[in-house]
Amino acid sequence: MILDGKLDASVQAAAAALQAGQLLGLPTETVYGLAAGSDNDAAVAQIFAAKGRPANHPLIVHVADSTAITRYAKEVPLFAQQLIDAFWPGPLTLILPRLPHAAKASTGGQDSVGLRCPSHPVAHAVLKACQSLNPPVWGVSAPSANKFGRVSPTTAAHVASEFGDDLLVLDGGACEVGIESTIVDCTRGVPVLLRPGAITRDDIERACGLRPLSKEELPAHTPRASGTLLAHYAPNAKVRLMDAAQLQAALNTLTADSPRLALYHRSPLAVPASASSASLHAMPSDALATARVLFGQLRDFDELGAQQIWIETPPASADWEGVCDRLQRAAAAG
Known part of the structure; x- marks a missing residue:
């Protein structure tokens, strides 16, 4: 079912669905995500099952603002904070050291967690509504809303074509950015670019004063991250x-x-x-x-x-x- 994401009633219904452990098609500025409450292990397991995604391939946790970081990350290096200040809300995911109790099912068994604050107004409204619930939903895990390895969706219709009418989808229009977020690993003392996106190496360097390394330059202990498998984003042809x-x-x-x-x-x-x-x-x-x-x-x-x-x-x-x-x-x- 596709709902108009501009309506407050639709946003509230989406937040309630996430609180109840259901999946949601969520628009962001990058691509549409298949969302579930990050701290609900059973709901997160539904994401992996619906997508056919390997359980060790981590998900990104979406938060309403930077104050939610303390619920998932145990530390934020200075350069990571500078990137947050420069680019959140926006298409930037930071890999940070994870608190032991946080988002276990979303991180593929790793001691790190990917965090992002999306700028899409519908995504932001849903995340804020989730925080106001009792009990609150502090973070939402949302990989791209498509079958694993296939082309990511950038409209609500794309999501419906992947998962059918049973999935609740918020229509937030066509995605403005169109490709997934830039991912920067911040767990090893220097920024390491794991996945390029709309925020470029040059943008990162200007914001924090450090040129991000490529993962090939610092291969040891590289965290697994979304969308970094060799084969991905593939059409049928x-x-x-x-x-x-x-x-x-x-x-x-x-x-x-x-x-x-x-x-x-x-x-x-x-x-x-x-x-x-x-x-x-x-x-x-x-x-x-x-x-x-x-x-x-x-x-x-x-x-x-x-x-x-x-x-x-x-x-x-x-x-x-x-x-x-x-x-x-x-x-x-x-």
Whole structure:
């Protein structure tokens, strides 16, 4: 069932559902999440079961504001606090040392916890309503509301198509950011970027004065985190990444019998008459705009019946890192 997330009655119904141990389709600025109360182990177990997600793959705990951190994290390093001050509410998840009693079912058996304060007004309203309940729900675990490994949802309709009418879904419109949050590990004395997103390495460095390391630079004791498996975010069609020259060369080899293709490109391409099986779609010219529509576009390609999706590799710059990460993982799934 889809409810209008702008209505207070819908927000209150959503908070009550979470308190009762039910699952909820929750809009955030990044993607829609499949939400449950973080401290309700049975409810969190339903998330893993519904998604088909491995139990050791941790979930992110969403909180209404920074005051809730003390219920989940036992310490916050100075640089992490600077990132909170700069980017919360917003699309940034911080991995922090976990209090022993907190969110056990959501953390995959680790002694760390991922915390995020979303900026979407509907998500914020639900989290504030949860805090005011008796007993309160202080945190909400909410991985992307899709079957594990598949394309993340950025509209309420996407969520309903994944889980059907039995799931309560709040409609908060299309997600503004469109890809999942940036994840920074703050458990090892320096910021380590585990998953890129709309908040870039440059943004992080400006906020805390430290250039985040890549997980490859500090591989020992790297926490497991959401969305960091090699293969993820995959449509039904096989995804191939190519530069513009490779795309053009591949186009030139197509025949009328070639598989049905969708091409997502930034550079001009010459389409030969033999490429009748291909449909071309222009990628936005900037990273934020591409991120906003990326997952919806991949879903649309599946709806068109594409058997393969050829995508022009985005630029190798900090602002495109989040998009590149999602596309590389989608291609690895094939």
